[in-house]
Amino acid sequence: MKKHILVIAQYFYPEQFRINDICTEWVKRGYKVTVITGIPNYPQGKYYNGYGLFKKRKEIYNGIEVIRIPLIPRGNNSIMLALNYLSFVVSGFFWKTFTKLKADYVYIYEVSPMTQALPGVWFAKKRKIPCYLYVTDLWPENVEIITGIKNKYFLNTIGIMVDYIYKNCDRIFTSSKSFISAINQRGVKLEKLEFWPQYAEDFYIPVSKEEVVVNDIPQDDVFNIIFAGNIGTAQGLEILPEVASLLQIESTKVRFNIIGDGRFKNELKRLVNEFDVREMFNFIPKQPATKIPEYMALCDASLISLAKSKVFSITLPAKTQSCLASGLPVIVSADGEIQDVIHEANAGICSDAGDVQMLANNIIELTSMSEEKREKMAINAINYYKNNFDKSNLLDKMDGWFS
Known part of the structure; x- marks a missing residue:
């Protein structure tokens, strides 16, 4: 009989994170899965409709038992964000103390904040069961970027917490190869670390335009670029209005289709107006992840963008897969590992994070490329994905660790 996996994930359905799919796949493979999560509020910063402190605190999603512990919504400033992180830990502590739940493994899905791992570590220690950590955001490095806090004492304290978590996990999986050496430098032995890249959900497949029912992206003689996901400071999208103004000077017809929500969206819209490039931007509200391939089918290239930062240069964002x-074809405006992947795949063109001129040049190059050349990039992208990020292979590997 397959085992019971307790998943700790501060974000879970209806929030759009890959852990939703991982847990669904585990249920299909015969595992019992329970998820301890928060009340959904990402990225808008307020509780989703139908959810709250006294509403839908327990539900079943795709055969997964979901238990929602109280937390303060993330709001739209760093104080609220800190309270959001802290409240999940406090609620998790009380949950761990009083729960009668039994499990065979703890699996912590760590996108920021790393603090969410603490209830999982405490539960595993209490029950004396293996604890697995999946690191997709590197702390304490990420804290400085997300909160803007530069106080060394505060960051050192976070570092002590991170070291405690690493020490008390039996195995640490990382979403990027570069994370392994970064975590190893904190004193974690290499044999405890494993590269386990993210995969894309099954609905991320090429869709033909004939199958598309959405109509938010005009089909004209303009080159359509899509960016879908969180619109935050980490994504480094503030360079796009300036890039658009350079493209305008060169009479390059491009449209940036920005799909999603986030704390930086209003500022991005302000910059678009300031650079007077409104007609080159198409802002589309946040969509269900299952709809994104349809939007992609209406576009000529996808954009992956990250802000300039040492930690982002060793991150492989989930959007890659x-x-x-x-x-x-993929347009990259980011440093480090993501460039290595796209170059190796021969699936697009890359510029460094924050390099306005180079990004503009790359877009001009892509728009002037033959349809045949771009089609080759698209085929390369699919082939590289199948060879390196196949879901079934990756889940088989995780099965090996669970057994």
Whole structure:
């Protein structure tokens, strides 16, 4: 009989994170899965409709038992964000103390904040069961970027917490190869670390335009670029209005289709107006992840963008796999590992984070490329995805660790 996995994930359905799919797949493979999560509020910063402190605190999603512990919504400033992180830990502590739940493994899905791992570590210690940690955001490095806090004492304290979590996990999986050496430098032995890249959900496949029912992206003689996901400071999208103004000077017809929500969206819209490039931007509200491949089918290239930062240069964003699997040429405006992947796949063009001129040049190059050349990039993207990020292979590997 397959085992019971307790998943700790501060974000879970209806919030759009890959852990939703991982848990669904585990249920299909015969595992019993329970998820301890918060009340959904990402990225808008307020509780989703139908959810609250006294509403839908327990539900079943795709055969997964979901238990929602109280937390303060993330709001739209760093104080609220800190309270959001802290409240999940406090609620998790009380849950761990009083729960009668039994499990065979703890699996912590760590996107920021790392603090969410604490209830999982405490539960595993209390029950004396293996604790697995999946690191997709590197702390304490990420804290400085997300909160803007530069106080060394505060960051050192976070570092002590991170070391405590690493020490008390039996195995640490990482979503990027570069994370392994970064975590190893904190004194974690290499044999405890394993590269386990993210995969794209099954619905990320090339869709033909004939199958598309959405109509938010005009089909004209303009080159359509899609960016779908969180619109925050980490994504480094503030360079796009200036890039658009350079493209305008060169009479390059481009449209940036920005799909999603986030704390930086209003500021991005303000910059678009300031640079007077409104007609080159198409802002589309946040969509269900299952709809994104349809939007991609209406576009000529996808954009992956990250802000300039040492930690982002060793991060492989989850968007990478979605873009490759959907079979579009990829435009990268980011440093480090993501460039290595796209170059190796021969699936797009890359510029460094924050490099306005180079990004503009790359877009001009892509728009002037033959349809045949771009089609080759798209095929390369799909092939590279299948060879390196196949879901079934990755889940088989995780099965090996669970057994």
